[in-house]
Amino acid sequence: MSRPLDKAGWQAMADTLTARLETRAYIDDRFVDAAGGETFETINPATGEVLARVASCDQADAELAVAHARRAFDGGEWSRLAPTRRKRVLLRLAELMEAHRDELALLDTLDMGKPITSALGDMAGAIGAMRHQAESIDKLYGEVAPTGEEALALVLREPIGVVASIVPWNFPMMMTAWKIAPALAAGNSVILKPSEKSPLSALRLAALAQEAGLPRGVLQVLPGFGHTVGKALALSMDVDCLAFTGSTAVGKQLMQYAGQSNLKRVYLECGGKSPNLVFADCRNLAQVAHHAAEAIFHNQGEVCIAGSRLLVENSVREAFIEHLLAAAESMQPGDPLDPSSFMGAIVDATQHRRILDFIRQGQEEGGRLRAGGEALDGPGLFIQPTVFDGVTEDMTIGREEIFGPVLSVFGFDSEEQAIALANDSVYGLAAGVWSQDVDRIMRVSRRLQSGQVFVNNWAGGDQSVPFGGVKQSGNGRDKSHHSLAEYTELKSVWIALN
Template sequence: MTRPQDLAGWRDLAEQLKTELECRAFINDEFVDAESGETFETINPATGEVLARVASCDAADADKAVAHAREAFRGGEWSRMAPGKRKQVMLRLADLMEQHRDELALLDTLDMGKPIMSSLGDMAGAIGTIRYQAECIDKMYGEVAPTGEDALAMVLREPLGVVASIVPWNFPLMMTAWKIGPALAAGNSVILKPSEKSPLSALRLAQLALEAGLPKGVFQVLPGFGHTVGKALALSMDVNCLAFTGSTGVGKMLMQYAGQSNLKRVYLECGGKSPNLVFADCRDLDRVARHAAEAIFHNQGEVCIAGSRLLVENSVREAFVDKVLKAAESMQPGDPLDPQSFMGAIVDQTQYERILDFIRQGVEEGARLRTGGEALEGPGLFIRPTVFDGVTDQMTIGREEIFGPVLSVFGFDSEDEAVAMANDSDYGLAAGLWSQDIDRIMRVTRRLESGQVFVNNWAGGDQTVPFGGVKQSGNGRDKSHHSLEEYSELKSVWMALG
């Protein structure tokens, strides 16, 4: 298939794709309706069009999927498969994802409103994750402990069992790959609960997994709502691990459910209010301003690590904010199917109204609205890039995660003040630091309370480095071999000799 090159081409492909959507749950290698027969609508936020009615799973479907997953795990066709063979299956899955990359990207764009070029970038990340984790499978070693000659002690790594992955709507398939990649690579059976706002690419992935040759019951997909099927998975006595990306509030509930059930492992990647620190000594303020704008307006600001708090040294603040405003002007929302659009639509009406309410609060609490602050007229849920200056940490927009295209600018006079402001948050997912002073970079990097720090860039990294936060941003790590370790269990073996 030749990739479309313009808006008309992507629209044509979208019309074709909408006639082929799979909307049923994927349980034990079969696409089936929910036990209740219930469905929900998935809507294109750029047009208001109903794309499809999708199976709405609940506790009955969860119980059935968990039973099949447990049976598959104990059967051992995947969990005890030779590592090299398991690797080949996952590499076939990655190859199939590569062959269908445009289609998968288009599903995410239609489902949640993100620009098609952004979705294509997500697919590269998703495919890279599956390939990286596949290559890790036969490179993870156990240990032989030091003992005397009368014993042999080994430390083995074994899969956990049944893993339930609950993923968000902002990067639907990429977040799915980050969760299921290492869990499958470790030999677990995986049940995926995609967001009800973006289930379509997960169901298409199930078709590809079937084609790739994953054994029966090893990978299943349950579309539905968090308070029904998600809760049921979290409370299940036969799920060994819960991997979640989403809000801090939901993450806290999932930890409670784990405690109420079987003390299953819970790995969380939750909210963020990430600080982006700009010191006066950094070179090329125009380039830095462009990156600062992209850090908040990429994906309509619906990004867990969005650089939503911009902290600028006061000696350059006015000039720097002017440069950010200029950059923001080139990032206006447009049709998500247009390859020229930098921003797309807000995912749904609830999130759209929530963002606009935060903007109203910012004005009421005295922040200086420099640009944006309003929605676009016409069909679709579009909000302009919005910048507030003169924000303080007492203001709602300065403390709470908005998850939209709203930037809050703070000023500081010293390094200590900047670090204190950056750390004055319940969150600790990411932080940015712009400076040419290597001594300052080393000092501040170590003092920032964050799971990841981007120095003279924003959101840099690849599959070799872990992704995750501290404080109320969670405790799990996606990507890298560290994520594979999270989905395995250590078993100690002590053998008496002679």
């Protein structure tokens, strides 16, 4: 086994990699320029340097890709292929992703600023998703309905058709795998639109899918902007399903586009403002405080399930915050290519300004700034881990999704108050409970309005459990057999036996 790379090793690999980046769209098994010839810059937020100019697809490219995807689906080379044979191709793709793990992780680090150690962890999740869905497809059974002897009734699962997957920039490769693995496993044709802020790993994945043996037209990648190519896919009359991870505002717009077009099925994983509840009876305050800091500062806080609302029982609140501040101090941002860096760069200048505006507003509205709050000097876009105490329900930083390294700390005196505070949000993506009282854990977990509840951990889970939200955090589920079922249609077949 080769030795893990150090900072110099990753930099040397980056220098080689950036000299041969694929920047064209992938349509009908070929890499091509955008139909209109337009391109956009993708920038390394840790240095401010332009990595490449990437094809900027628009409506013409979307229409072409959809036509090829429909041809591939109707042709049946993939959609009617036996599940065991689809499994072999996707397992081969997972093997290729494993073989190119460092390269794919590095592309995400360069493209959006995440630490390389974090990007490698994302790759493990992406590869795991591809393998899990591949292995599941030949184990998803239909049904025989209970009838009398006069009939045989079958309930079949069939692929939906053409699926458009629109994925975010914060976990580019992992979110891509979560979306396309079940859709491909079920037999669909997939058009992937990566974020314009992180398109490079998706384009490299397209080449690996081709090498794995995915038939022509079954997977296509359209880099570009949401208001052009994304909108065109959402309005297409020949896209049967739209899977999206991103902001709630964009999710609502996509649902409107689906209604304006063909009532395509829409699965959304949207925003979050996740509560993390710490009760006084939790074990080891210092350790829990470290986990609470990781829950918000991991990936620079650019995480849909970031534990951005920390609710601490008042009897231990001040002691807990002291441990929290110590943990935050150990998580300062650094060079994303340094394996020791816990935090990296903010994805772009727009998001950087937005986070700093929220910090300023938090101070103006009376939040007590206990740590951070400043941008770091230099060419890169770095912000210190920031902690506000004394946050109340009416403060902007306590209600709106910031998507950055900003933590709001609330106090509570009772279990009822904690639950009310936690549920006082339009979002419902994730929640955490820290306690040693099993009865309390069960009571609180059941009453939290959230798609997932983490007990004495944050962000736990594997490919066997579904991931998604309630309320304005969305309606679909990634991971597990539940996501696989979402990319299939149920067909009832009634056979008369006379």
